[in-house]
Amino acid sequence: MAVTAIFGARVKRKEDPRLITGKGTYVADITPLGCLYVAFLRSPHAHARIKSINASKALSMKGVIAVYVGQDIKGKLNPVPTGWPIATDPPIKIPKYYPLPLDKVRFQGEPVAAVVAENYYIARDALDAIEVEYEPLPTVVNQEEAVKESAPLLYDDIPNNTSFVWELKGGDVDSAFKEADLIIEKRMVNHRLQPTPMESRAVVAQYNSATNELTMWITTQAPHIHRLLISGILNMPENKIRVIAPDVGGGFGSKIPTYGVDALVAFIAKELKRPVKFVEDRRENYLATAHGRDHIQYVQLAAKKDGRILGLKVTSYANLGAYLSTAAPGVPTYLFGLMLSGAYKIKAVNCKVYGVLTNTAPVDAYRGAGRPEATYLVERMVDILAQRLKMDPAELRKINFIKHDEFPYVVCTGIQYDSGNYERTLEKALQLVEYKKMRGEQAKARAEGKLIGIGISSYVEICGLGPSRAVRGTGFSLGLYESATVRVHPSGKVTVYTGTSPHGQGEETAFAQIVAEEFGISIDDVEVVHGDTAMIPWGMGTYGSRTVPVGGGAIAIAAKKIIEKAKKIAANMLEVKEEDLAFEKGRFYVKGAPSRGVSFQEVALASYQGEQLPAGMEPGLEATTFYDPENFTFPFGTHVCVVEIDKDTGQINILKYVAVDDCGRQINPMIVEGQVHGGIAQGLAQAIWEEAVYDNSGNLITATLQDYAMPTAMEIPSFITDSTVTPSPHNPLGVKGVGETGTIASTPALVNAVVDALSHMGIDHIDIPLKPERIWKLLKNR
Amino acid sequence: MFKMEKNTPIKPVETQQKQLYHIKVNINGVDYEHDVEARLLLVHYIRDVVGLTGTHIGCDTSNCGACTVIFNGKSVKSCTMFAVQANGAKILTIEGLSKNGELHPIQRAFWENHALQCGYCTPGFIMQAYWLLKENPNPKEEEIRKGISGNLCRCTGYQNIVKAIMQAAKELRSK
Ligand code: FES
Ligand code: FES
Numbered sequence: 001m002a003v004t005a006i007f008g009a010r011v012k013r014k015e016d017p018r019l020i021t022g023k024g025t026y027v028a029d030i031t032p033l034g035c036l037y038v039a040f041l042r043s044p045h046a047h048a049r050i051k052s053i054n055a056s057k058a059l060s061m062k063g064v065i066a067v068y069v070g071q072d073i074k075g076k077l078n079p080v081p082t083g084w085p086i087a088t089d090p091p092i093k094i095p096k097y098y099p100l101p102l103d104k105v106r107f108q109g110e111p112v113a114a115v116v117a118e119n120y121y122i123a124r125d126a127l128d129a130i131e132v133e134y135e136p137l138p139t140v141v142n143q144e145e146a147v148k149e150s151a152p153l154l155y156d157d158i159p160n161n162t163s164f165v166w167e168l169k170g171g172d173v174d175s176a177f178k179e180a181d182l183i184i185e186k187r188m189v190n191h192r193l194q195p196t197p198m199e200s201r202a203v204v205a206q207y208n209s210a211t212n213e214l215t216m217w218i219t220t221q222a223p224h225i226h227r228l229l230i231s232g233i234l235n236m237p238e239n240k241i242r243v244i245a246p247d248v249g250g251g252f253g254s255k256i257p258t259y260g261v262d263a264l265v266a267f268i269a270k271e272l273k274r275p276v277k278f279v280e281d282r283r284e285n286y287l288a289t290a291h292g293r294d295h296i297q298y299v300q301l302a303a304k305k306d307g308r309i310l311g312l313k314v315t316s317y318a319n320l321g322a323y324l325s326t327a328a329p330g331v332p333t334y335l336f337g338l339m340l341s342g343a344y345k346i347k348a349v350n351c352k353v354y355g356v357l358t359n360t361a362p363v364d365a366y367r368g369a370g371r372p373e374a375t376y377l378v379e380r381m382v383d384i385l386a387q388r389l390k391m392d393p394a395e396l397r398k399i400n401f402i403k404h405d406e407f408p409y410v411v412c413t414g415i416q417y418d419s420g421n422y423e424r425t426l427e428k429a430l431q432l433v434e435y436k437k438m439r440g441e442q443a444k445a446r447a448e449g450k451l452i453g454i455g456i457s458s459y460v461e462i463c464g465l466g467p468s469r470a471v472r473g474t475g476f477s478l479g480l481y482e483s484a485t486v487r488v489h490p491s492g493k494v495t496v497y498t499g500t501s502p503h504g505q506g507e508e509t510a511f512a513q514i515v516a517e518e519f520g521i522s523i524d525d526v527e528v529v530h531g532d533t534a535m536i537p538w539g540m541g542t543y544g545s546r547t548v549p550v551g552g553g554a555i556a557i558a559a560k561k562i563i564e565k566a567k568k569i570a571a572n573m574l575e576v577k578e579e580d581l582a583f584e585k586g587r588f589y590v591k592g593a594p595s596r597g598v599s600f601q602e603v604a605l606a607s608y609q610g611e612q613l614p615a616g617m618e619p620g621l622e623a624t625t626f627y628d629p630e631n632f633t634f635p636f637g638t639h640v641c642v643v644e645i646d647k648d649t650g651q652i653n654i655l656k657y658v659a660v661d662d663c664g665r666q667i668n669p670m671i672v673e674g675q676v677h678g679g680i681a682q683g684l685a686q687a688i689w690e691e692a693v694y695d696n697s698g699n700l701i702t703a704t705l706q707d708y709a710m711p712t713a714m715e716i717p718s719f720i721t722d723s724t725v726t727p728s729p730h731n732p733l734g735v736k737g738v739g740e741t742g743t744i745a746s747t748p749a750l751v752n753a754v755v756d757a758l759s760h761m762g763i764d765h766i767d768i769p770l771k772p773e774r775i776w777k778l779l780k781n782r
Numbered sequence: 783m784f785k786m787e788k789n790t791p792i793k794p795v796e797t798q799q800k801q802l803y804h805i806k807v808n809i810n811g812v813d814y815e816h817d818v819e820a821r822l823l824l825v826h827y828i829r830d831v832v833g834l835t836g837t838h839i840g841c842d843t844s845n846c847g848a849c850t851v852i853f854n855g856k857s858v859k860s861c862t863m864f865a866v867q868a869n870g871a872k873i874l875t876i877e878g879l880s881k882n883g884e885l886h887p888i889q890r891a892f893w894e895n896h897a898l899q900c901g902y903c904t905p906g907f908i909m910q911a912y913w914l915l916k917e918n919p920n921p922k923e924e925e926i927r928k929g930i931s932g933n934l935c936r937c938t939g940y941q942n943i944v945k946a947i948m949q950a951a952k953e954l955r956s957k
Contacts, residue, residue, distance in 0.1 A: 012893055019901030020889040020908065022836015022876035029835035121821065198840045198848060198902040198936050249838075249902025250936050282841040504900030504937050674896045674938060681939030705845035705934070713927040713940040742939075 007517040010670040013509040014523070024247040027202035027217045032275035035204070036065055038265055039123035040278075041113040041130050042287060043105035046141070046359040046698020047152065048134040050103060053113060058129040063122035066272060067130065068114045068264070070100040077267055078233050080260045080323075083225065084330035086475040092164040095155050095357065097323035099233070099260030099267075104137070106154050106322035107359050108698050109287025111261060116268055116276065139698040143319040143356040144296055154322060154357050163320060163355040164329060168337040171348030171412035176311030180302035184384055189767045190373045192294035192319065192692040194708055195366045199249020200285035203262045204277045205269035214266055215242045220531075221251045221501050222541025225478070226258050227533050229326070233263040234270075241266075245531030248503030252682070253365035254290050255503070256543050257326035261288075286703040291692055292366020294319035295332060295373050301381045307391055307399045311348040312340055314377065320355050321362035328364045329355060334474045335370025335462070335544075341411045342378035343422045343460045343636060344400035349412050359698040365543060367682055368740040371461045372747060379457045379748035383755065384764050393752070394430060397458050398423060408729075417460065417634045418728045418736075421662070425724055426458055429638040429660040432720055438642060438656075446760065451645040452655070453757025456638060457749035463737035464549030464633035464730065480546065481628035483538045484554035486515060486562055488621040490608040492601030494519065494526045499539020500551035501531045505739060506671040507547055511555055513667050514733070518559035519600055520586030537624060545635070545737030548667065553731040554627035560732075561623035566603045569621075572614045573598050573606055633728045635736040637661035639680070639745040643753040650776030652688055652754060654717045659745065661721070664728045664736035672738050673721050679742020681716045686743075687750040689715065691769050805869040809834065810878025818865045825849040827865035828875060836876040836905050840934065847933030850906040851875050857913035859932070876905035879912065887957075888912055888950040897946035899937035907933050911947045919955050923948070 018024050055067040079096040086092055100111055113130055117123035138152035145151055146161040154161055177183065204217040214236065220226050223243040231238040248255065261278065269276040280289065300313040318332030337351040368375075382400070386393040402409045404421035411417060438454055445452040465471065468479025483499035496511055512526035529535055540546075563583065570588035571578040574596060582591050589597030598606075606612045607621040642656040659676055666672045689709035693702045702708040727734030747768065754770055755763060761782050766774065802817040809832060816831055828837050828851065837860060840846035849861040852874035879886045888911050891897070898904040907930060914921065914929040921929065926947050927940070935943060 013896065015901070016893045016898060017885075019898055019904055020876075020885070020892050021880055022834070022905050024836070024901050026835075026838070026902065028839070029829075031830070120826075121819070196936055197900070198846060198934060199838070199900070200840070247901065250900040252936070282843070282846075506899065670896045674899060674942060677939035677941045678899060678937045679939075682936070704843045705841045706843040710934055710936070712931040712934060713944060714931045716940050718941050718944070719939070 006513050006523060007667055009513070009668065011509055011513060011523060011668055013506050014512060015506065015508045026199055026247045026249055027204060027219050028279045030204050030217050030246065031277060032204065032206050035275040035277050036116050036118065036272065037120045037123045038268060038276055038278040039115050039120070039127055040111035040261065040284070041115065041127045042109045042284065043112050044108065045105060045134050045136050046108045047137040047139045048105050049137060050101065050105065050112060051133040051135055054131040055113060058115060058126040061122065061126050061129060063118040064115060064126045065118065066116040068100065068268065069112065070098065070102040073098065073100055073264070073267065074102055077263060078235065080233060080258060080263070081229055082324040082329065083229070083326040083477050084475060086164065086166060086329040086333055088164045088166050092329060093158045094324055095158060097260060099264040107361050108700055109284065109361065114264060114268065116272065139359045141358050141360050141694040141696065141698050143317040143358055146356045146358045147317065147354060154359065158357060161357045163324060163357055166333040166353045166355065168351040168413060170414060173311050173313060173348040173350040176348040177302045180310050181305040182303055182388065184301045184381065184388065186299045186381065186384065186765055188297045188299060188377055188380065190293050190295040190297065190376055191768060192363065193292045193366055193686055193690055194286050194692045194702065195252040195254035195292055196708065196710055197250030197252055197254060200280040200282055201255065201259070201289055202279040203265045204275065205266040206275040207269045207273060209273050213240050214270065215244070216266055217244045217246060218262055219248050219255050220245045221255045221503060221543050223501055223531055223533050224499065224539045225541055226262070229258040230263045230266060234266060242534045245501050251503050252367045253292060253369055253543060256541070257290050257364050282705055283703050286708065287700055288361060290325045290362050290364035291321065292363060293373060294363050297377055299377055299381060301385060303385055305389065307389055307396045309344055309346050309385065309400050312346060314340060314351045316353045318353055318355050319358050319360065319363055321360045322357060323362050325362035325364035328362060330474060330476060331365050331370045332373065336374045338413045338415055339371050339374040339462055340378060341413060342375060343402060343458050345402050347412055360694055367679065367743045369544065371740065372683065372744045375459045375744045376748045379459065380751065380765065383752045387759055387764050393456050394426065394435065397426060397456065415462065416631060418631060418730045419726050420460065420634065420636050421724060421726050422458060422636055425636065425660040425662055426638040428722060428724060429640045429658050432660065432722060433640040433642065433656060433658040451647060451757040453643050453753040453755065455641045455749045455751065455753025455756055457745045457752060458638040459745045460634050460636040461740060461744050462632050463545035463635055464629055465544040465546045466632050467630055468628050478540065479628060480540055480550070481626050482540055482550040482554045483536065483624065483626050484551065484558045485537060485624040486555060486558040486622060488562060488604045490605050492521070492525070492604040496526060496528045496555055497536045498528060498530045498551050498555060499536055500547040501539065501542045502547055503542065505542065505547060505675065506668065510548060510667045510671060511552060514552055514555050515559050518556065518563060520584065521600060545739040548735050549633045549728070549731050549737050550627065550629055552733050552735060553629060554625045556732045557627050558623040558625040561625065562621060566600065566621065568614055568617065569607055569612065570598050570603050573612050629731050631730040633664065633730050633736040635661065635663045635738060635741050637741060637745060639749040641749040641753040643750070643757060645754065645757050645775060647779060650772035650774070650779060652770060657717055657719045659719055659721045659742065660723060661738065661741050662724045662726050663738035663741065665725060665734040667735065672723065675738045676721050676742045677719060679740060680719055680746040681711065683743040683746030684716065684750055685711050687747045687768050688770050803866050805866055807868045807871055807873060809873045810875060820864065820866050822865045823861055824863040824865050824868050825860040828860060834875050834877050838902055838905060840903065845934065847910060848903055848906040850909040850933065852909055852913060857910050876908060879908065887953045891946040891950035891953070895942045895946040895949060897938060897942040903933060903935040907935065907943055911950065915951050915954055919951060921951060
């Protein structure tokens with residue numbers, strides 16, 4: 001594909017005009033005529049038996065239409081399936097996750113009753129009138145506690161609350177550890193987070209009883225998957241359900257899962273034969289929409305005195321919450337374990353993950369999903385090793401890096417990295433941050449009693465999910481190819497239908513750029529349609545930075561098919577051989593006689609008129625592709641963070657933040673930067689401020705935005721971003737994906753900087769989040 | 783920060799249901815009259831009664847600023863007020879910002895600087911910036927960051943929002 005003006009240009013986004021004028025359409029903005037509202041009564045207990053529910057008072061209230069409890073759906077709704085039942089021995093134990101619980105509640109905020117009313121206010125009033133008798137049960141919220149023999153059980157048939165034990169053995173770890181000069185051991189906590197898209201979840205369902213057709217508007221990242229799973233829960237034919245994801249206000253993973261309440265809302269719409277709407281408030285979003293991360297990791301690293309890292313042993317306890325959310329089992333296992341050797345040549349990695357059920361909200365993918373947890377661990381261990389060996393952390397990284405001439409490189413966990421130049425991003429980042437000078441300033445500051453630290457994080461992540469053979473091998477229920485239809489209309493205008501479901505990432509623009517480039521037309525002539533199962537053949541959705549590598553790849557292939565056909569038509573129109581034609585800037589012309597030609601638009605029209613087509617060719621000009629990539633992609637980069645710590649308060653002040661990322665070829669560098677900015681902010685948020693906290697009784701004490709410390713513009717600094725371009729050979733566009741890089745890189749960069757600032761005090765690790773109080777206490781005790 | 787300018791007296795309307803109150807509100811230059819419950823939040827009034835859904839809701843604790851509108855010239859989180867308090871008020875929402883199909887300089891600056899991704903927080907940020915630049919037409923970066931600290935964005939990391947407001951300030955000053 002030729003690089004010209006459109007592919008690679010900082011084009012303003014096509015989606016913005018509606019969003020900056022208030023003309024976007026989010027699910028909460030949709031209210032069909034006659035719509036009813038659902039409100040959920042949620043359990044105040046983290047673990048309790050439901051003894052009785054009395055809704056008669058609520059039902060007698062004016063404007064209340066119906067109340068549903070678990071017993072009402074028994075036998076009518078199937079449990080919510082897990083989409084990624086990973087292969088383990090013994091087999092994974094999957095608890096039954098009903099949209100409303102039949103007997104017990106297992107986390108605070110689990111819905112126990114649904115009130116349907118004429119409006120939202122009445123529905124909320126009625127919640128107070130429902131009487132539920134609970135028998136509270138002992139609670140366990142921490143995964144290390146939950147696996148103990150003495151722990152209360154969430155499910156009688158799941159001993160030790162352990163859903164699975166997953167193991168990965170890459171290379172000969174015993175010999176790696178035997179060879180080692182030193183072994184470093186650490187326990188690390190990668191705490192739980194609340195994803196916090198600014199739009200909470202919402203669903204509207206409308207049912208036509210004459211046609212048996214159900215239309216659902218859902219805040220989803222994967223409408224087709226939702227349709228499939230909801231059809232299973234409802235026992236309803238998939239082709240009778242239409243799921244639409246209109247504008248979606250961010251997801252960050254939390255809108256991948258299919259939630260029981262979504263199916264329940266559809267069920268109610270069917271039962272009552274009226275449209276039904278449910279919009280979470282923020283508290284509900286925090287209590288019941290999937291959380292992220294929550295690992296407790298035990299790590300051993302084996303290394304040589306010269307700095308070479310030989311092996312890693314990791315045991316991780318992953319808190320999965322009370323039920324297995326859609327992708328939950330795969331996130332802390334495959335997406336974590338496979339990436340444990342990071343950007344380095346490590347001979348052997350062993351990883352064992354306990355998937356643990358607790359009385360907390362379900363945990364699923366959150367921006368980065370498994371990879372931040374792996375990168376944080378590796379990048380912290382590398383820094384600890386540097387500290388032990390008194391080596392410069394940048395030098396130590398260079399010693400261990402997979403070198404740029406060694407790609408494709410198969411790491412010990414068995415996956416093949418596509419391409420990379422890790423040295424180059426590191427060098428560039430060090431230059432931008434003026435590393436040598438900074439080290440000098442740090443020494444000076446230290447002499448003056450000031451605490452300044454420099455933290456490096458060199459990451460590599462796995463994206464472009466993914467080749468179906470590989471993902472099916474992990475137990476994922478479907479393949480992870482992507483579909484695209486590119487339709488050229490008679491006028492030469494183009495509509496692209498993608499199976500991905502962007503919700504802020506800007507692919508209405510980026511995809512239009514791909515097609516405009518291929519066809520030599522203006523991006524104003526290309527519309528991108530996504531998020532509607534009635535319009536798009538099939539789609540796996542947007543997550544795991546797969547949208548551009550896989551979805552974009554599909555579009556590029558479909559566009560190429562169209563050019564092939566168009567060329568044949570053009571040759572016929574011009575009465576020349578195909579090979580005598582050139583195509584440039586939207587025009588087919590005869591080589592050597594450029595004035596003889598036809599435009600792309602003329603060919604489009606001819607393709608629909610028919611008489612100028614070569615014999616035997618079908619009319620029309622469109623192509624559908626299902627593109628299954630051969631391999632994953634592996635974006636990489638280096639971030640460097642400089643901090644100063646206020647000795648008196650423990651406050652961290654970020655002095656400088658440099659990010660050099662390589663996501664392969666860039667379709668729109670402006671959008672790439674935006675993804676990096678937002679990603680860094682989210683990773684820093686985990687490093688310093690955000691933490692989902694349950695008390696021992698299972699009360700979520702961070703259930704409002706008042707208590708959950710999401711940073712504002714006052715806390716987040718400006719970043720210096722740059723990039724290198726190492727194309728991926730694994731897809732037609734050479735792209736790698738950039739949705740998660742910032743989040744993956746920034747948490748360890750910040751923590752490494754803080755620990756670096758304190759290293760002379762003998763500190764080599766502090767668990768996140770690095771709230772001022774935690775640092776202050778540490779300083780006080782020195 | 784917000785104080786009611788003048789208290790227009792409100793008359794109760796008799797109905798069989800909840801007591802309703804008759805209010806008159808001017809939004810984006812259009813007069814509206816409705817009978818509403820006393821407890822109806824202003825943001826629900828704007829969205830669900832008047833039908834202007836560009837004003838969003840992102841929280842229930844008045845932290846996120848997604849619901850920010852200009853109320854009698856001042857920036858207000860419309861989830862923190864009741865519709866009845868808006869009786870007699872003049873409100874500007876995101877839908878009223880562009881005139882004759884021409885984007886307001888703040889809107890354009892957001893577009894040009896990639897200051898939005900999912901766009902959910904955007905109307906709130908734009909309205910807050912509108913007020914901020916009226917109060918302080920020549921803000922320093924720090925002042926902008928402080929001025930928008932009542933608004934949350936999960937997507938952008940704020941950098942481009944700050945840049946956009948800087949650009950808009952410059953443009954508005956030169957007008
Ligand atoms: S909805 Fe008003 S501040 Fe969040
Ligand atoms: S653009 Fe998505 S929350 Fe700000």
